Amino acid sequence: MREKYEYQPKEIEPRWQSRWEMDGLYRSVIDPTRSKYYALTMLPYPSGDLHIGHWYAMTPSDARARYMRMQGYNVLFPMGFDAFGLPAENAAIRRGIHPKEWTYANIERMRAQLKSMGAMYDWEREAISSDPEYYRWSQWFFTKLRQHELAYRKMSPVDWCPNCNTTLAREQVWGEDRHCERCETPVVKKDLEQWFFRTTKYAEELLDFSNLDWPERVKTLQTNWIGKSVGASVIFYTEQGDPLEVFTTRPDTLWGATFMVLAPEHPLVEKISHISQKSEVEAYIHEALRKTDIQREAIDKDKTGVFTGGYAVNPVNEERIPIWIADYVLMTYGTGAIMAVPAHDQRDFEFARKYNLVVRVVIQPDDLSPLDGATMLEAMPAYGMMVNSGPLSGVAGSEAFDRTIEYLEEKGVGKQAVNYRLRDWLISRQRYWGAPIPIIYCPEHGPVDVPDDHLPVLLPEDVEWLPTGESPLKLHPTWKHTTCPICGQTAERETDTMDTFMCSSWYHLRYLSPHFGQWPFDPTEYAYWMPVDTYTGGIEHATMHLIYTRFFHKAGRDMDIMEGVEPMIQLRNQGIVLGEDSEKMSKSRGNVVAPDDLVEKYGADTVRAYLMFFARWDLGGPWNSSGIEGTARWLRRVWNLVTEKVESNSDPNTLRILRRKVHQTLRSVQHDFEAFEFNTIISSLMELLNEMYKARDNGAFGTSEWYEAIEIYIRMMAPVTPHIAEELWAYLGKGYSIHQQSWPAVDEQAAAEETITLVVQVNGKIRDRIEVPADISDEQAKNSALSSQFVLKYLNGKKPRKVIVVSGKLVNIVI
């Protein structure tokens, strides 16, 4: 008897991996005769080790890319590293390793770990954002954006993380306590001169998702983040004659404005403040500046403010109203000034009651008894008929908004206006390990672009590691000294580096031609591969990376660098794998699952299959280490089924049932791949395997139907478990490689059921199940149901009131 051929993933997996690599099996090259498919997974930060979350994100997207390849597409599936960033620098400060050394060593290790996954990455397209040949083009994009006035520098109060020692973009400040997205330290405000990208220019276009197959959740998050409000801008005048513009979403309440409120930082505050109020105003401003944003923006906080002594004139009724300052008005939204309508805005109402200001009702809803400003207990924000509103009194609530805007435009005191919550993207970082911002400050010419032929502005490597809070670039003895590209005078380099989200905004383009020297990407490659067809990654990037990359693409399009409306057509998000204790995995909790250990114990195929099986991919969930035994068992059972030889004793019925199940499974696996429902791919395959064991027990082994089943089975599992599939394919004597096979076609005839189980209900409760031919007519179904002995018992000689037939499924008899 021959020795049993055993499943040994540790032997099989590395063997096939090196064979695939040697043969360049996963190289993707332009082929105009085939449809392209660009599948992309968000690239990792080289933090040290590939953790189970990376596997969870990458395995299903790899499986799906492989599936698309078997479907005949020319698939591009690249990988790279988002290699600039803070952890590298922190490691340098803590352990004295140079960030470059740390980063590239991590990349080495992670690349090897990625290879152990057996994914079909085309490694010749790998891009690393910290390579000079990469960041040269990040810098080039910066220059282009500046030339198109999409990058600019301004002094403004910005968010500063005192732990990371750098400014952050608004998107990187999270949560109620406004903490740093990376280290969770609450941020503070600082007035600094910083570089921004003009994302707000694209606010309106970014709200248009009509060309995108993206999850509703992401679209909602982005829509809320952009925060569009439609209203009016109205110009009031101070008594000194200065225009004071306000934005309001309720122009119909304009006649109810009984005072104005400016943010303490508003530029007109000093000028309008009356001498008698000056000391009080100054004290308030001082206090406001001292407070953190958290204190200022706490919603349940009592409103505070101070009268400036100044007055403004309401342009619609020439009324003289007092101007206050209060920190509930934010300088960063709208114009930093509001008209206060206490009768119809709860915030203004609270303020008015506290400081005894006039509350005047100008909106009267039809279904309420008349409102009285003197006695009302809260603001009435609903629309309604305009009252006390001069020429517009009596206008119905449904017309109030539009009629007021018409009136404002006629009088020339205001117009329709739109405001967005979205801010421009702050990209300056006071850190070393990033792409230097390619700017030179000349005493005569101000900030000057580094000319293209001087790019990249290289990061110096001989820097000091001192946790001073200052960028090492600033402290470097010589690096910043240079000459002005225009006049040749002594000048200084910008010492800030760029936000790493800048690098990741265009990496999908660098993959196209990572070593191309003339342009950020080879236009021929772009024309063939772009846009990205499927993009997968975590939801946490909904308002960061995914807004930036869309902005970047649209800006690139307007600069005639890129083409098309959107960079990534289809987006899908995976969930998060939690520790076995249902908590977020972290070293300090000691609940981290290490993929390397699992690969060592079970092999990569089992880990891949389990990650796809154990939870819904879009939801994720807590890890369960005993569950992996199930997928390990599955693969052993597949192995044994294919490699064991048993007695054959075929009967036509068994073979018919086998073929039916095979083709039904094929149909559903196909559907699930298209729909990103990976867990049911595995369960369908397990189900079919159980069926195949039954068929073998019934003598199906060795027949042509048997081999068809086996071959289809291996092809279906190839995207999920590429190594065992290749090994078994070779075992069967089929040609190398399984991964160049095409996806099998469903034989619909074979998949069709000959009989169905007709469910018979009486008053909606199941009383019988009858096997009937699948093509049974409704009339026949009804008759079969009515002659069921169980039905007869319930009918008890009576006639049914109603009989409902659902074709091919069910009969419900109502008594």
Add this chain to the structure above:
RNA sequence: GCCGAAGUGGCGGAACAGGCAGACGCGCACGACUCAAACUCGUGUUCCUUCGGGAGUGUGGGUUCGAUUCCCACCUUCGGCACCA
């Protein structure tokens, strides 16, 4: 407070279009194999039951012949936003 997602056995989850709830797997129980363990194989596994059935998909209503699926209200959990004028 506003916006969004999700609540199904002991557990992860399935149910494509309103029509057999609990596929598949874990775990558990019993049995076979074994000196034994592991592996493997087999059987069972929502709850209650007087064995006829009955109840059951977060809770309470509604629509329907029929609801995990649609509608309304509420509860819980998670995520986002939060004085945004």
